[in-house]
Amino acid sequence: xxxxxxxxxxxxxVSVFFAFLxxxxxxxxxxxxxxxxxxxxxxxxxxxxxxxxxx
Amino acid sequence: MTAKESKSQKKRPADxxxxxxxxxxxxxxxxxxxGSWFLPGFGHWRLGKKRRAGVxxxxxxxxxxxxxxxxxxxxxxxxxxxFSWLAAFACLGNGILAxxxxxxxxxxxGLVGGFPFGLxxxxxxxxxxxxxxxxxxxxxxxxxxxxxxxxxDIARGxxx
Numbered sequence: 001x002x003x004x005x006x007x008x009x010x011x012x013x014v015s016v017f018f019a020f021l022x023x024x025x026x027x028x029x030x031x032x033x034x035x036x037x038x039x040x041x042x043x044x045x046x047x048x049x050x051x052x053x054x055x
Numbered sequence: 056m057t058a059k060e061s062k063s064q065k066k067r068p069a070d071x072x073x074x075x076x077x078x079x080x081x082x083x084x085x086x087x088x089x090g091s092w093f094l095p096g097f098g099h100w101r102l103g104k105k106r107r108a109g110v111x112x113x114x115x116x117x118x119x120x121x122x123x124x125x126x127x128x129x130x131x132x133x134x135x136x137x138f139s140w141l142a143a144f145a146c147l148g149n150g151i152l153a154x155x156x157x158x159x160x161x162x163x164x165g166l167v168g169g170f171p172f173g174l175x176x177x178x179x180x181x182x183x184x185x186x187x188x189x190x191x192x193x194x195x196x197x198x199x200x201x202x203x204x205x206x207x208d209i210a211r212g213x214x215x
Contacts, residue, residue, distance in 0.1 A: 017114045
């Protein structure tokens with residue numbers, strides 16, 4: 001099981017949900033989706049990388 | 056009365072909603088909220104937000120099914136673990152999906168007879184995806200509960 005794929009799948013579902021919950025226009029939804037999705041995926045990867053030195 | 060006067064006396068829909076809010080009459084019906092909780096997407100569908108309803112239902116369903124396939128456990132209350140109540144609350148947010156899963160695991164008699172501490176939530180703690188599965192199950196339930204709050208806002212005229 002690929003943990004990265006699971007994380008991306010989770011981020012995708014949550015981003016789609018909040019894009020439709022908080023925005024009512026197509027452009028607004030697309031922008032919010034991209035923003036939240038990238039923040040979650042890139043943020044998680046960055047945090048994982050930062051935690052490398054710690055046991 | 057001139058046409059201009061009658062036009063000025065007519066209330067716009069937004070004003071009517073505002074008046075109702077002031078009087079405290081504009082509330083979402085309990086049946087709508089319960090239906091929205093039990094069947095993800097139902098509330099938005101009833102309010103005419105069919106696209107949003109479809110997306111919410113699909114997202115909640117996909118997240119729940121992913122959680123189950125990853126051997127996640129549907130949260131059930133445990134006497135020695137106060138936090139298990141929070142997990143149970145989050146998972147029950149899935150409505151019919153959580154209830155169906157509990158019936159699947161416990162049987163209808165077991166669900167009624169075992170409530171609250173004798174329920175089996177399934178899942179396999181030794182499985183690699185157990186924690187991930189739990190996360191998907193909790194997230195799906197909490198998203199559905201947020202959708203219920205959204206239905207309430209729309210029904211009260213607070214949101215489009």
